Amino acid sequence: xxxxxxxxxxxxxxxxxxxxxxxxxxxxxxxxxxxxxxxxxxxxxxxxxxxxxxxxxxxxxxxxxxxxxxxxxxxxxxxxxxxxxxxxxxxxxxxxxxxxxxxxxxxxxxxxxxxxxxxxxxxxxxxxxxxxxxxxxxxxxxxxxxxxxxxxxxxxxxxxxxxxxxxxxxxxxxxxxxxxxxxxxxxxxxxxxxxxxxxxxxxxxxxxxxxxxxxxxxxxxxxxxxxxxxxxxxxxxxxxxxxxxxxxxxxxxxxxxxxxxxxxxxxxxxxxxxxxxxxxxxxxxxxxxxxxxxxxxxxxxxxxxxxxxxxxxxxxxxxxxxxxxxxxxxxxxxxxxxxxxxxxxxxxxxxxxxxxxxxxxxxxxxxxxxxxxxxxxxxxxxxxxxxxxx
Numbered sequence: 001x002x003x004x005x006x007x008x009x010x011x012x013x014x015x016x017x018x019x020x021x022x023x024x025x026x027x028x029x030x031x032x033x034x035x036x037x038x039x040x041x042x043x044x045x046x047x048x049x050x051x052x053x054x055x056x057x058x059x060x061x062x063x064x065x066x067x068x069x070x071x072x073x074x075x076x077x078x079x080x081x082x083x084x085x086x087x088x089x090x091x092x093x094x095x096x097x098x099x100x101x102x103x104x105x106x107x108x109x110x111x112x113x114x115x116x117x118x119x120x121x122x123x124x125x126x127x128x129x130x131x132x133x134x135x136x137x138x139x140x141x142x143x144x145x146x147x148x149x150x151x152x153x154x155x156x157x158x159x160x161x162x163x164x165x166x167x168x169x170x171x172x173x174x175x176x177x178x179x180x181x182x183x184x185x186x187x188x189x190x191x192x193x194x195x196x197x198x199x200x201x202x203x204x205x206x207x208x209x210x211x212x213x214x215x216x217x218x219x220x221x222x223x224x225x226x227x228x229x230x231x232x233x234x235x236x237x238x239x240x241x242x243x244x245x246x247x248x249x250x251x252x253x254x255x256x257x258x259x260x261x262x263x264x265x266x267x268x269x270x271x272x273x274x275x276x277x278x279x280x281x282x283x284x285x286x287x288x289x290x291x292x293x294x295x296x297x298x299x300x301x302x303x304x305x306x307x308x309x310x311x312x313x314x315x316x317x318x319x320x321x322x323x324x325x326x327x328x329x330x331x332x333x334x335x336x337x338x339x340x341x342x343x344x345x346x347x348x349x350x351x352x353x354x355x356x357x358x359x360x361x362x363x364x365x366x367x368x369x370x371x372x373x374x375x376x377x378x379x380x381x382x383x384x385x386x387x388x389x390x
Contacts, residue, residue, distance in 0.1 A: 132312075171389060
């Protein structure tokens with residue numbers, strides 16, 4: 001049985017990308033005809049919690065980590081804990097890249113090329129002189145072993161990163177192209193497409209018996225080899241979980257479009273949860289959109305990945321404009337020195353005040369935009385490329 005969990009970071013801010021992250025999980029069954037009824041039993045309702053081992057605190061080096069809603073784990077400051085959680089996931093999936101820069105193309109397969117073209121996101125994986133390294137496997141092994149006690153195995157991680165220009169194009173159109181929808185539509189469409197893409201990727205890999213999980217000891221314990229256990233069944237059930245946002249309740253039309261026109265059965269559309277059933281090829285799929293869905297451990301882990309990538313993006317953006325402001329101020333200072341008739345201090349337009357970073361949320365974003373406006377004009381940066389329209 002497959003499970004895909006989705007959550008976002010950066011839905012509300014005015015500056016910085018919207019990030020949607022997904023984790024893929026698999027539970028091995030002894031045979032293809034066992035537990036076919038699971039498609040009708042939501043995994044997040046099972047007691048005791050099958051993911052309880054992943055919620056327990058464990059040390060990664062000197063850092064204690066646990067999986068919970070990202071707002072409980074990260075409240076600003078250093079990214080040490082988020083980085084440690086992401087590193088454990090990285091090794092639990094059997095990945096061997098040592099640098100985040102090496103992993104980003106496979107984490108962001110749809111958006112990586114575009115993100116590399118955005119000047120203020122080019123140090124997403126760290127500056128050239130200090131590329132971000134995953135915590136070594138030797139320091140994550142205890143956590144990987146603890147996670148391996150769970151009957152569900154994490155198989156892969158993927159994400160979408162929607163920059164402001166792409167965000168505005170979707171919500172506001174471009175040239176003769178009309179808007180495709182509002183930001184709720186953007187989040188829903190991006191999330192569902194990410195889930196489908198990741199599902200297709202992991203099921204193809206399982207059928208080919210690629211060694212995605214070669215480092216996960218629980219796979220070796222149950223199958224005796226380093227592959228993704230038994231070959232995937234063509235009709236293996238799938239459950240997908242989303243953290244529902246913005247008061248939206250109805251997703252059937254969007255699901256049918258993204259799932260290639262497959263019929264969609266509405267199970268429920270309540271104030272707290274919307275549930276649907278459809279198919280991806282022969283795979284029966286059950287989708288859950290749940291208010292406060294990040295209480296479910298797999299969704300919480302996706303939330304932590306989304307938050308980590310969003311924070312790295314904001315660090316890159318703030319670093320870019322800090323350096324740009326420094327260059328701008330230095331240029332203005334040289335200009336003033338050459339024009340001795342000018343006073344050292346003018347009305348505030350010749351140099352920019354001391355740089356203060358932003359998290360991108362509306363009120364502070366306005367302060368940040370006013371601060372960097374001279375740099376934006378100097379560099380020819382259009383508002384629509386940096387600032388979300390809604």
